[in-house]
Amino acid sequence: MLSKGFEIEIYTGTSQGEIVGFSDQIVKNLDGFVREPDTRNVEYTTPPLYRYERLLCELVRPRTRLRQYLKQLGDYTLIPGSTLALSGSDRFYRSDPENPYHSYIERTYGTTVVTASVHINIGIEEPEALMRACRLVRLEAPLYLALSAASPFLDGQPTGKHSTRWSVFPKTPAHVPLFTSHAHYIAWTEEQLVKGTMQNVRHLWSSVRPNGDRRPYNLNRLELRICDLVSDPIALLAICALLEARVLQILQDPTLDPLLTSKIAADALVELTDRNEAAAAHHSLDAELTHWQTGESITARTWIESLLQEVSPTVKQAGFGCFLQPVKKILREGNEAQRWLKLYEQGLDSQAVIMQAIRETEAQELALAGDICEPQVA
Template sequence: MPEIASDAAMAQALATSGVGPAYLPPFSQATLGTIGIELELMVLDRLTFDLMPAAPDILRLLDMQKKDWVATPEITTSMLEVATSILTGYDDAAAQLEEIRSSVHNAAFKVGAAIAGGGAHPFQRWSEQRIYPKERYRESARKFGYLAKMFTVFGMHVHIGIPDPDEAIRTCAWLTQRAPLFIALSANSPCWQGEDSGFCSARSNVVGAFPMSGTLPQHVRSWAQFQEYFDVLAGHGIVNSIKDFYWDVRPKPEYGTIELRVLDTPLHPSYAAALASYARELCIETAECPGLWPHASSADVYTWNRFKAARDGVDGDYIDAENGTTRPIREVVSGDLARLAARSHDPGFPQACRIIEHLMQDGGQARWLTDHMARGAGMNDVARVASEMFEQPPRAGTPEKESDARTTG
């Protein structure tokens, strides 16, 4: 992503840490359709498959490697975040995510740990987690109390380059309407604190406990209006930087992107590449329809669509505010993929479509995990299966199979 000037970077760093004045950087230049992917990963004990506070040790090993991507700490020491460089399409994303998967797996193995995707660990207890020793995270713990440790959940964030700040706000509005589809496709956190949650994505419910969660307000329809909105909230001491907005889709001005934040971390990085490509194509399609905004009723149905996607995953329904219809999520996604594939210029997008169709089979990732529970597997086995899926290299030429996960245990 574009570099920030040093004085702006300092102001933003102070604002992010909560010790400086509120700061909203100008919207940077970015190429339409560039991608950046962030994955929050579980660090597990290789014997018990409970969360393990070994992220600092893994990070020390990864820091010794020369790489185009970055690995950073997250709010607790059993979490690890990796972020790609700027990517241009599915093939680019799949290749770098496989490099990341291999490197992180190898580093974890050296310290007796395993790595897994998934939106929430099946049986961890929030009270046992340790806040990472970094001032920003200590400030979060002071500000949010026990919620900071409750936030030991694991998500995937997708940045999409948008060249114009006003278009970024409009694209945020459109991508927000499709966000429940990404919740459904990525849903793989059926267990919470050692219990079957009854949801395909228990993680999705945790974020809502934080202030400034939700979505971009409907009345904000330009970058200038967003700046005014930010200034009002900053004046009340509610926000200090863009990081204080826990919206499902938010602008990220220092990168010149919008950021989709609703996904559970997929069980395999190849799924992440496919889902990011889907989001990319939706944003490019929006750019080709200038001036159009979502239907006025879209906000009225969004909360219900989000709830249904988190509860039912790919077996859920989706209300389309644009035409007033209710259809199965599978049907909506398949329709999107067919339409987008017809106009896409990404040579890897057909493979991304095949993987996404694969993610909708047999109830999706959440059901692949709960199938084990139905056959008598315990919570440790669910965590073990997730780690084994992460360890598998992708199979060339075909969508990566979940068969090992569904037959193990």
């Protein structure tokens, strides 16, 4: 098994679903949280761990602490979803008015970046192996978006997209190639910094990127950035397990590298993946995608079902097959966006849908915190 961890961006607000910013106070008073450019969401990071059981606790415990703190401030809680679902997309609320990078972000992107998401990091020490894994995962990133989509509303209305977040998020720079080697990634990054298409080494906002302590030179992990915020921690672990399984496969079999096995040229693969990302943002599991190996049309759901069969021997050998099982539940019952839209079509308005999700998410987290994170009494 590989080390893995999460960066969780999450909104705060009222139990009525109104998103209200508290990141200044949270960062000041609670260890382990960092601010985003807009004060309405806040981020925490789990440590890199190998065991999924421990990761589950590290996902839930900070949210429990944060909920307790917010209740001290009033009728405040955590808000599921990845966009400003009910209101507020018309203005930016700066968390750090003196930060010049935040000024650049507000001026350049506005509230299109005021989203909540999950970044999944998988540890890979060897640079060329990391680049191979990044190539594979980038071409399959739309599948993880399809599983995690959770932003069908904006300003109180359905947008027609399952992931409004990824539909509006400003991927930067506009064109990111498939990096053929670590040297290619270094040279490309240095070029972007000179040209100003990236403000700093963190300013690479693509679905997948190499990450490490001194980018682009010292790297130690793959970072998948495409996922919407997955409210259900068990579902998030399942999505992570599918990602880890695919990374394990290409580490064990480098011939899975798209540059070796695809019938499609590298530049065309980038264009194909961009189209797949857009399709997955609109229709998630029902999206019609183009398979990177064959160029044939396939739905996201069918592709994921095929991957589940393909990775089955890998996860059994590694011992985490049980954590992959909830992916089948997502395929059967729908992702968060699809479940919310079904409630909307049945007559609930967007606020009622979000309020129900708030209650269900809090109840699940409290139950998990009691079962997993606290010592069991004999």
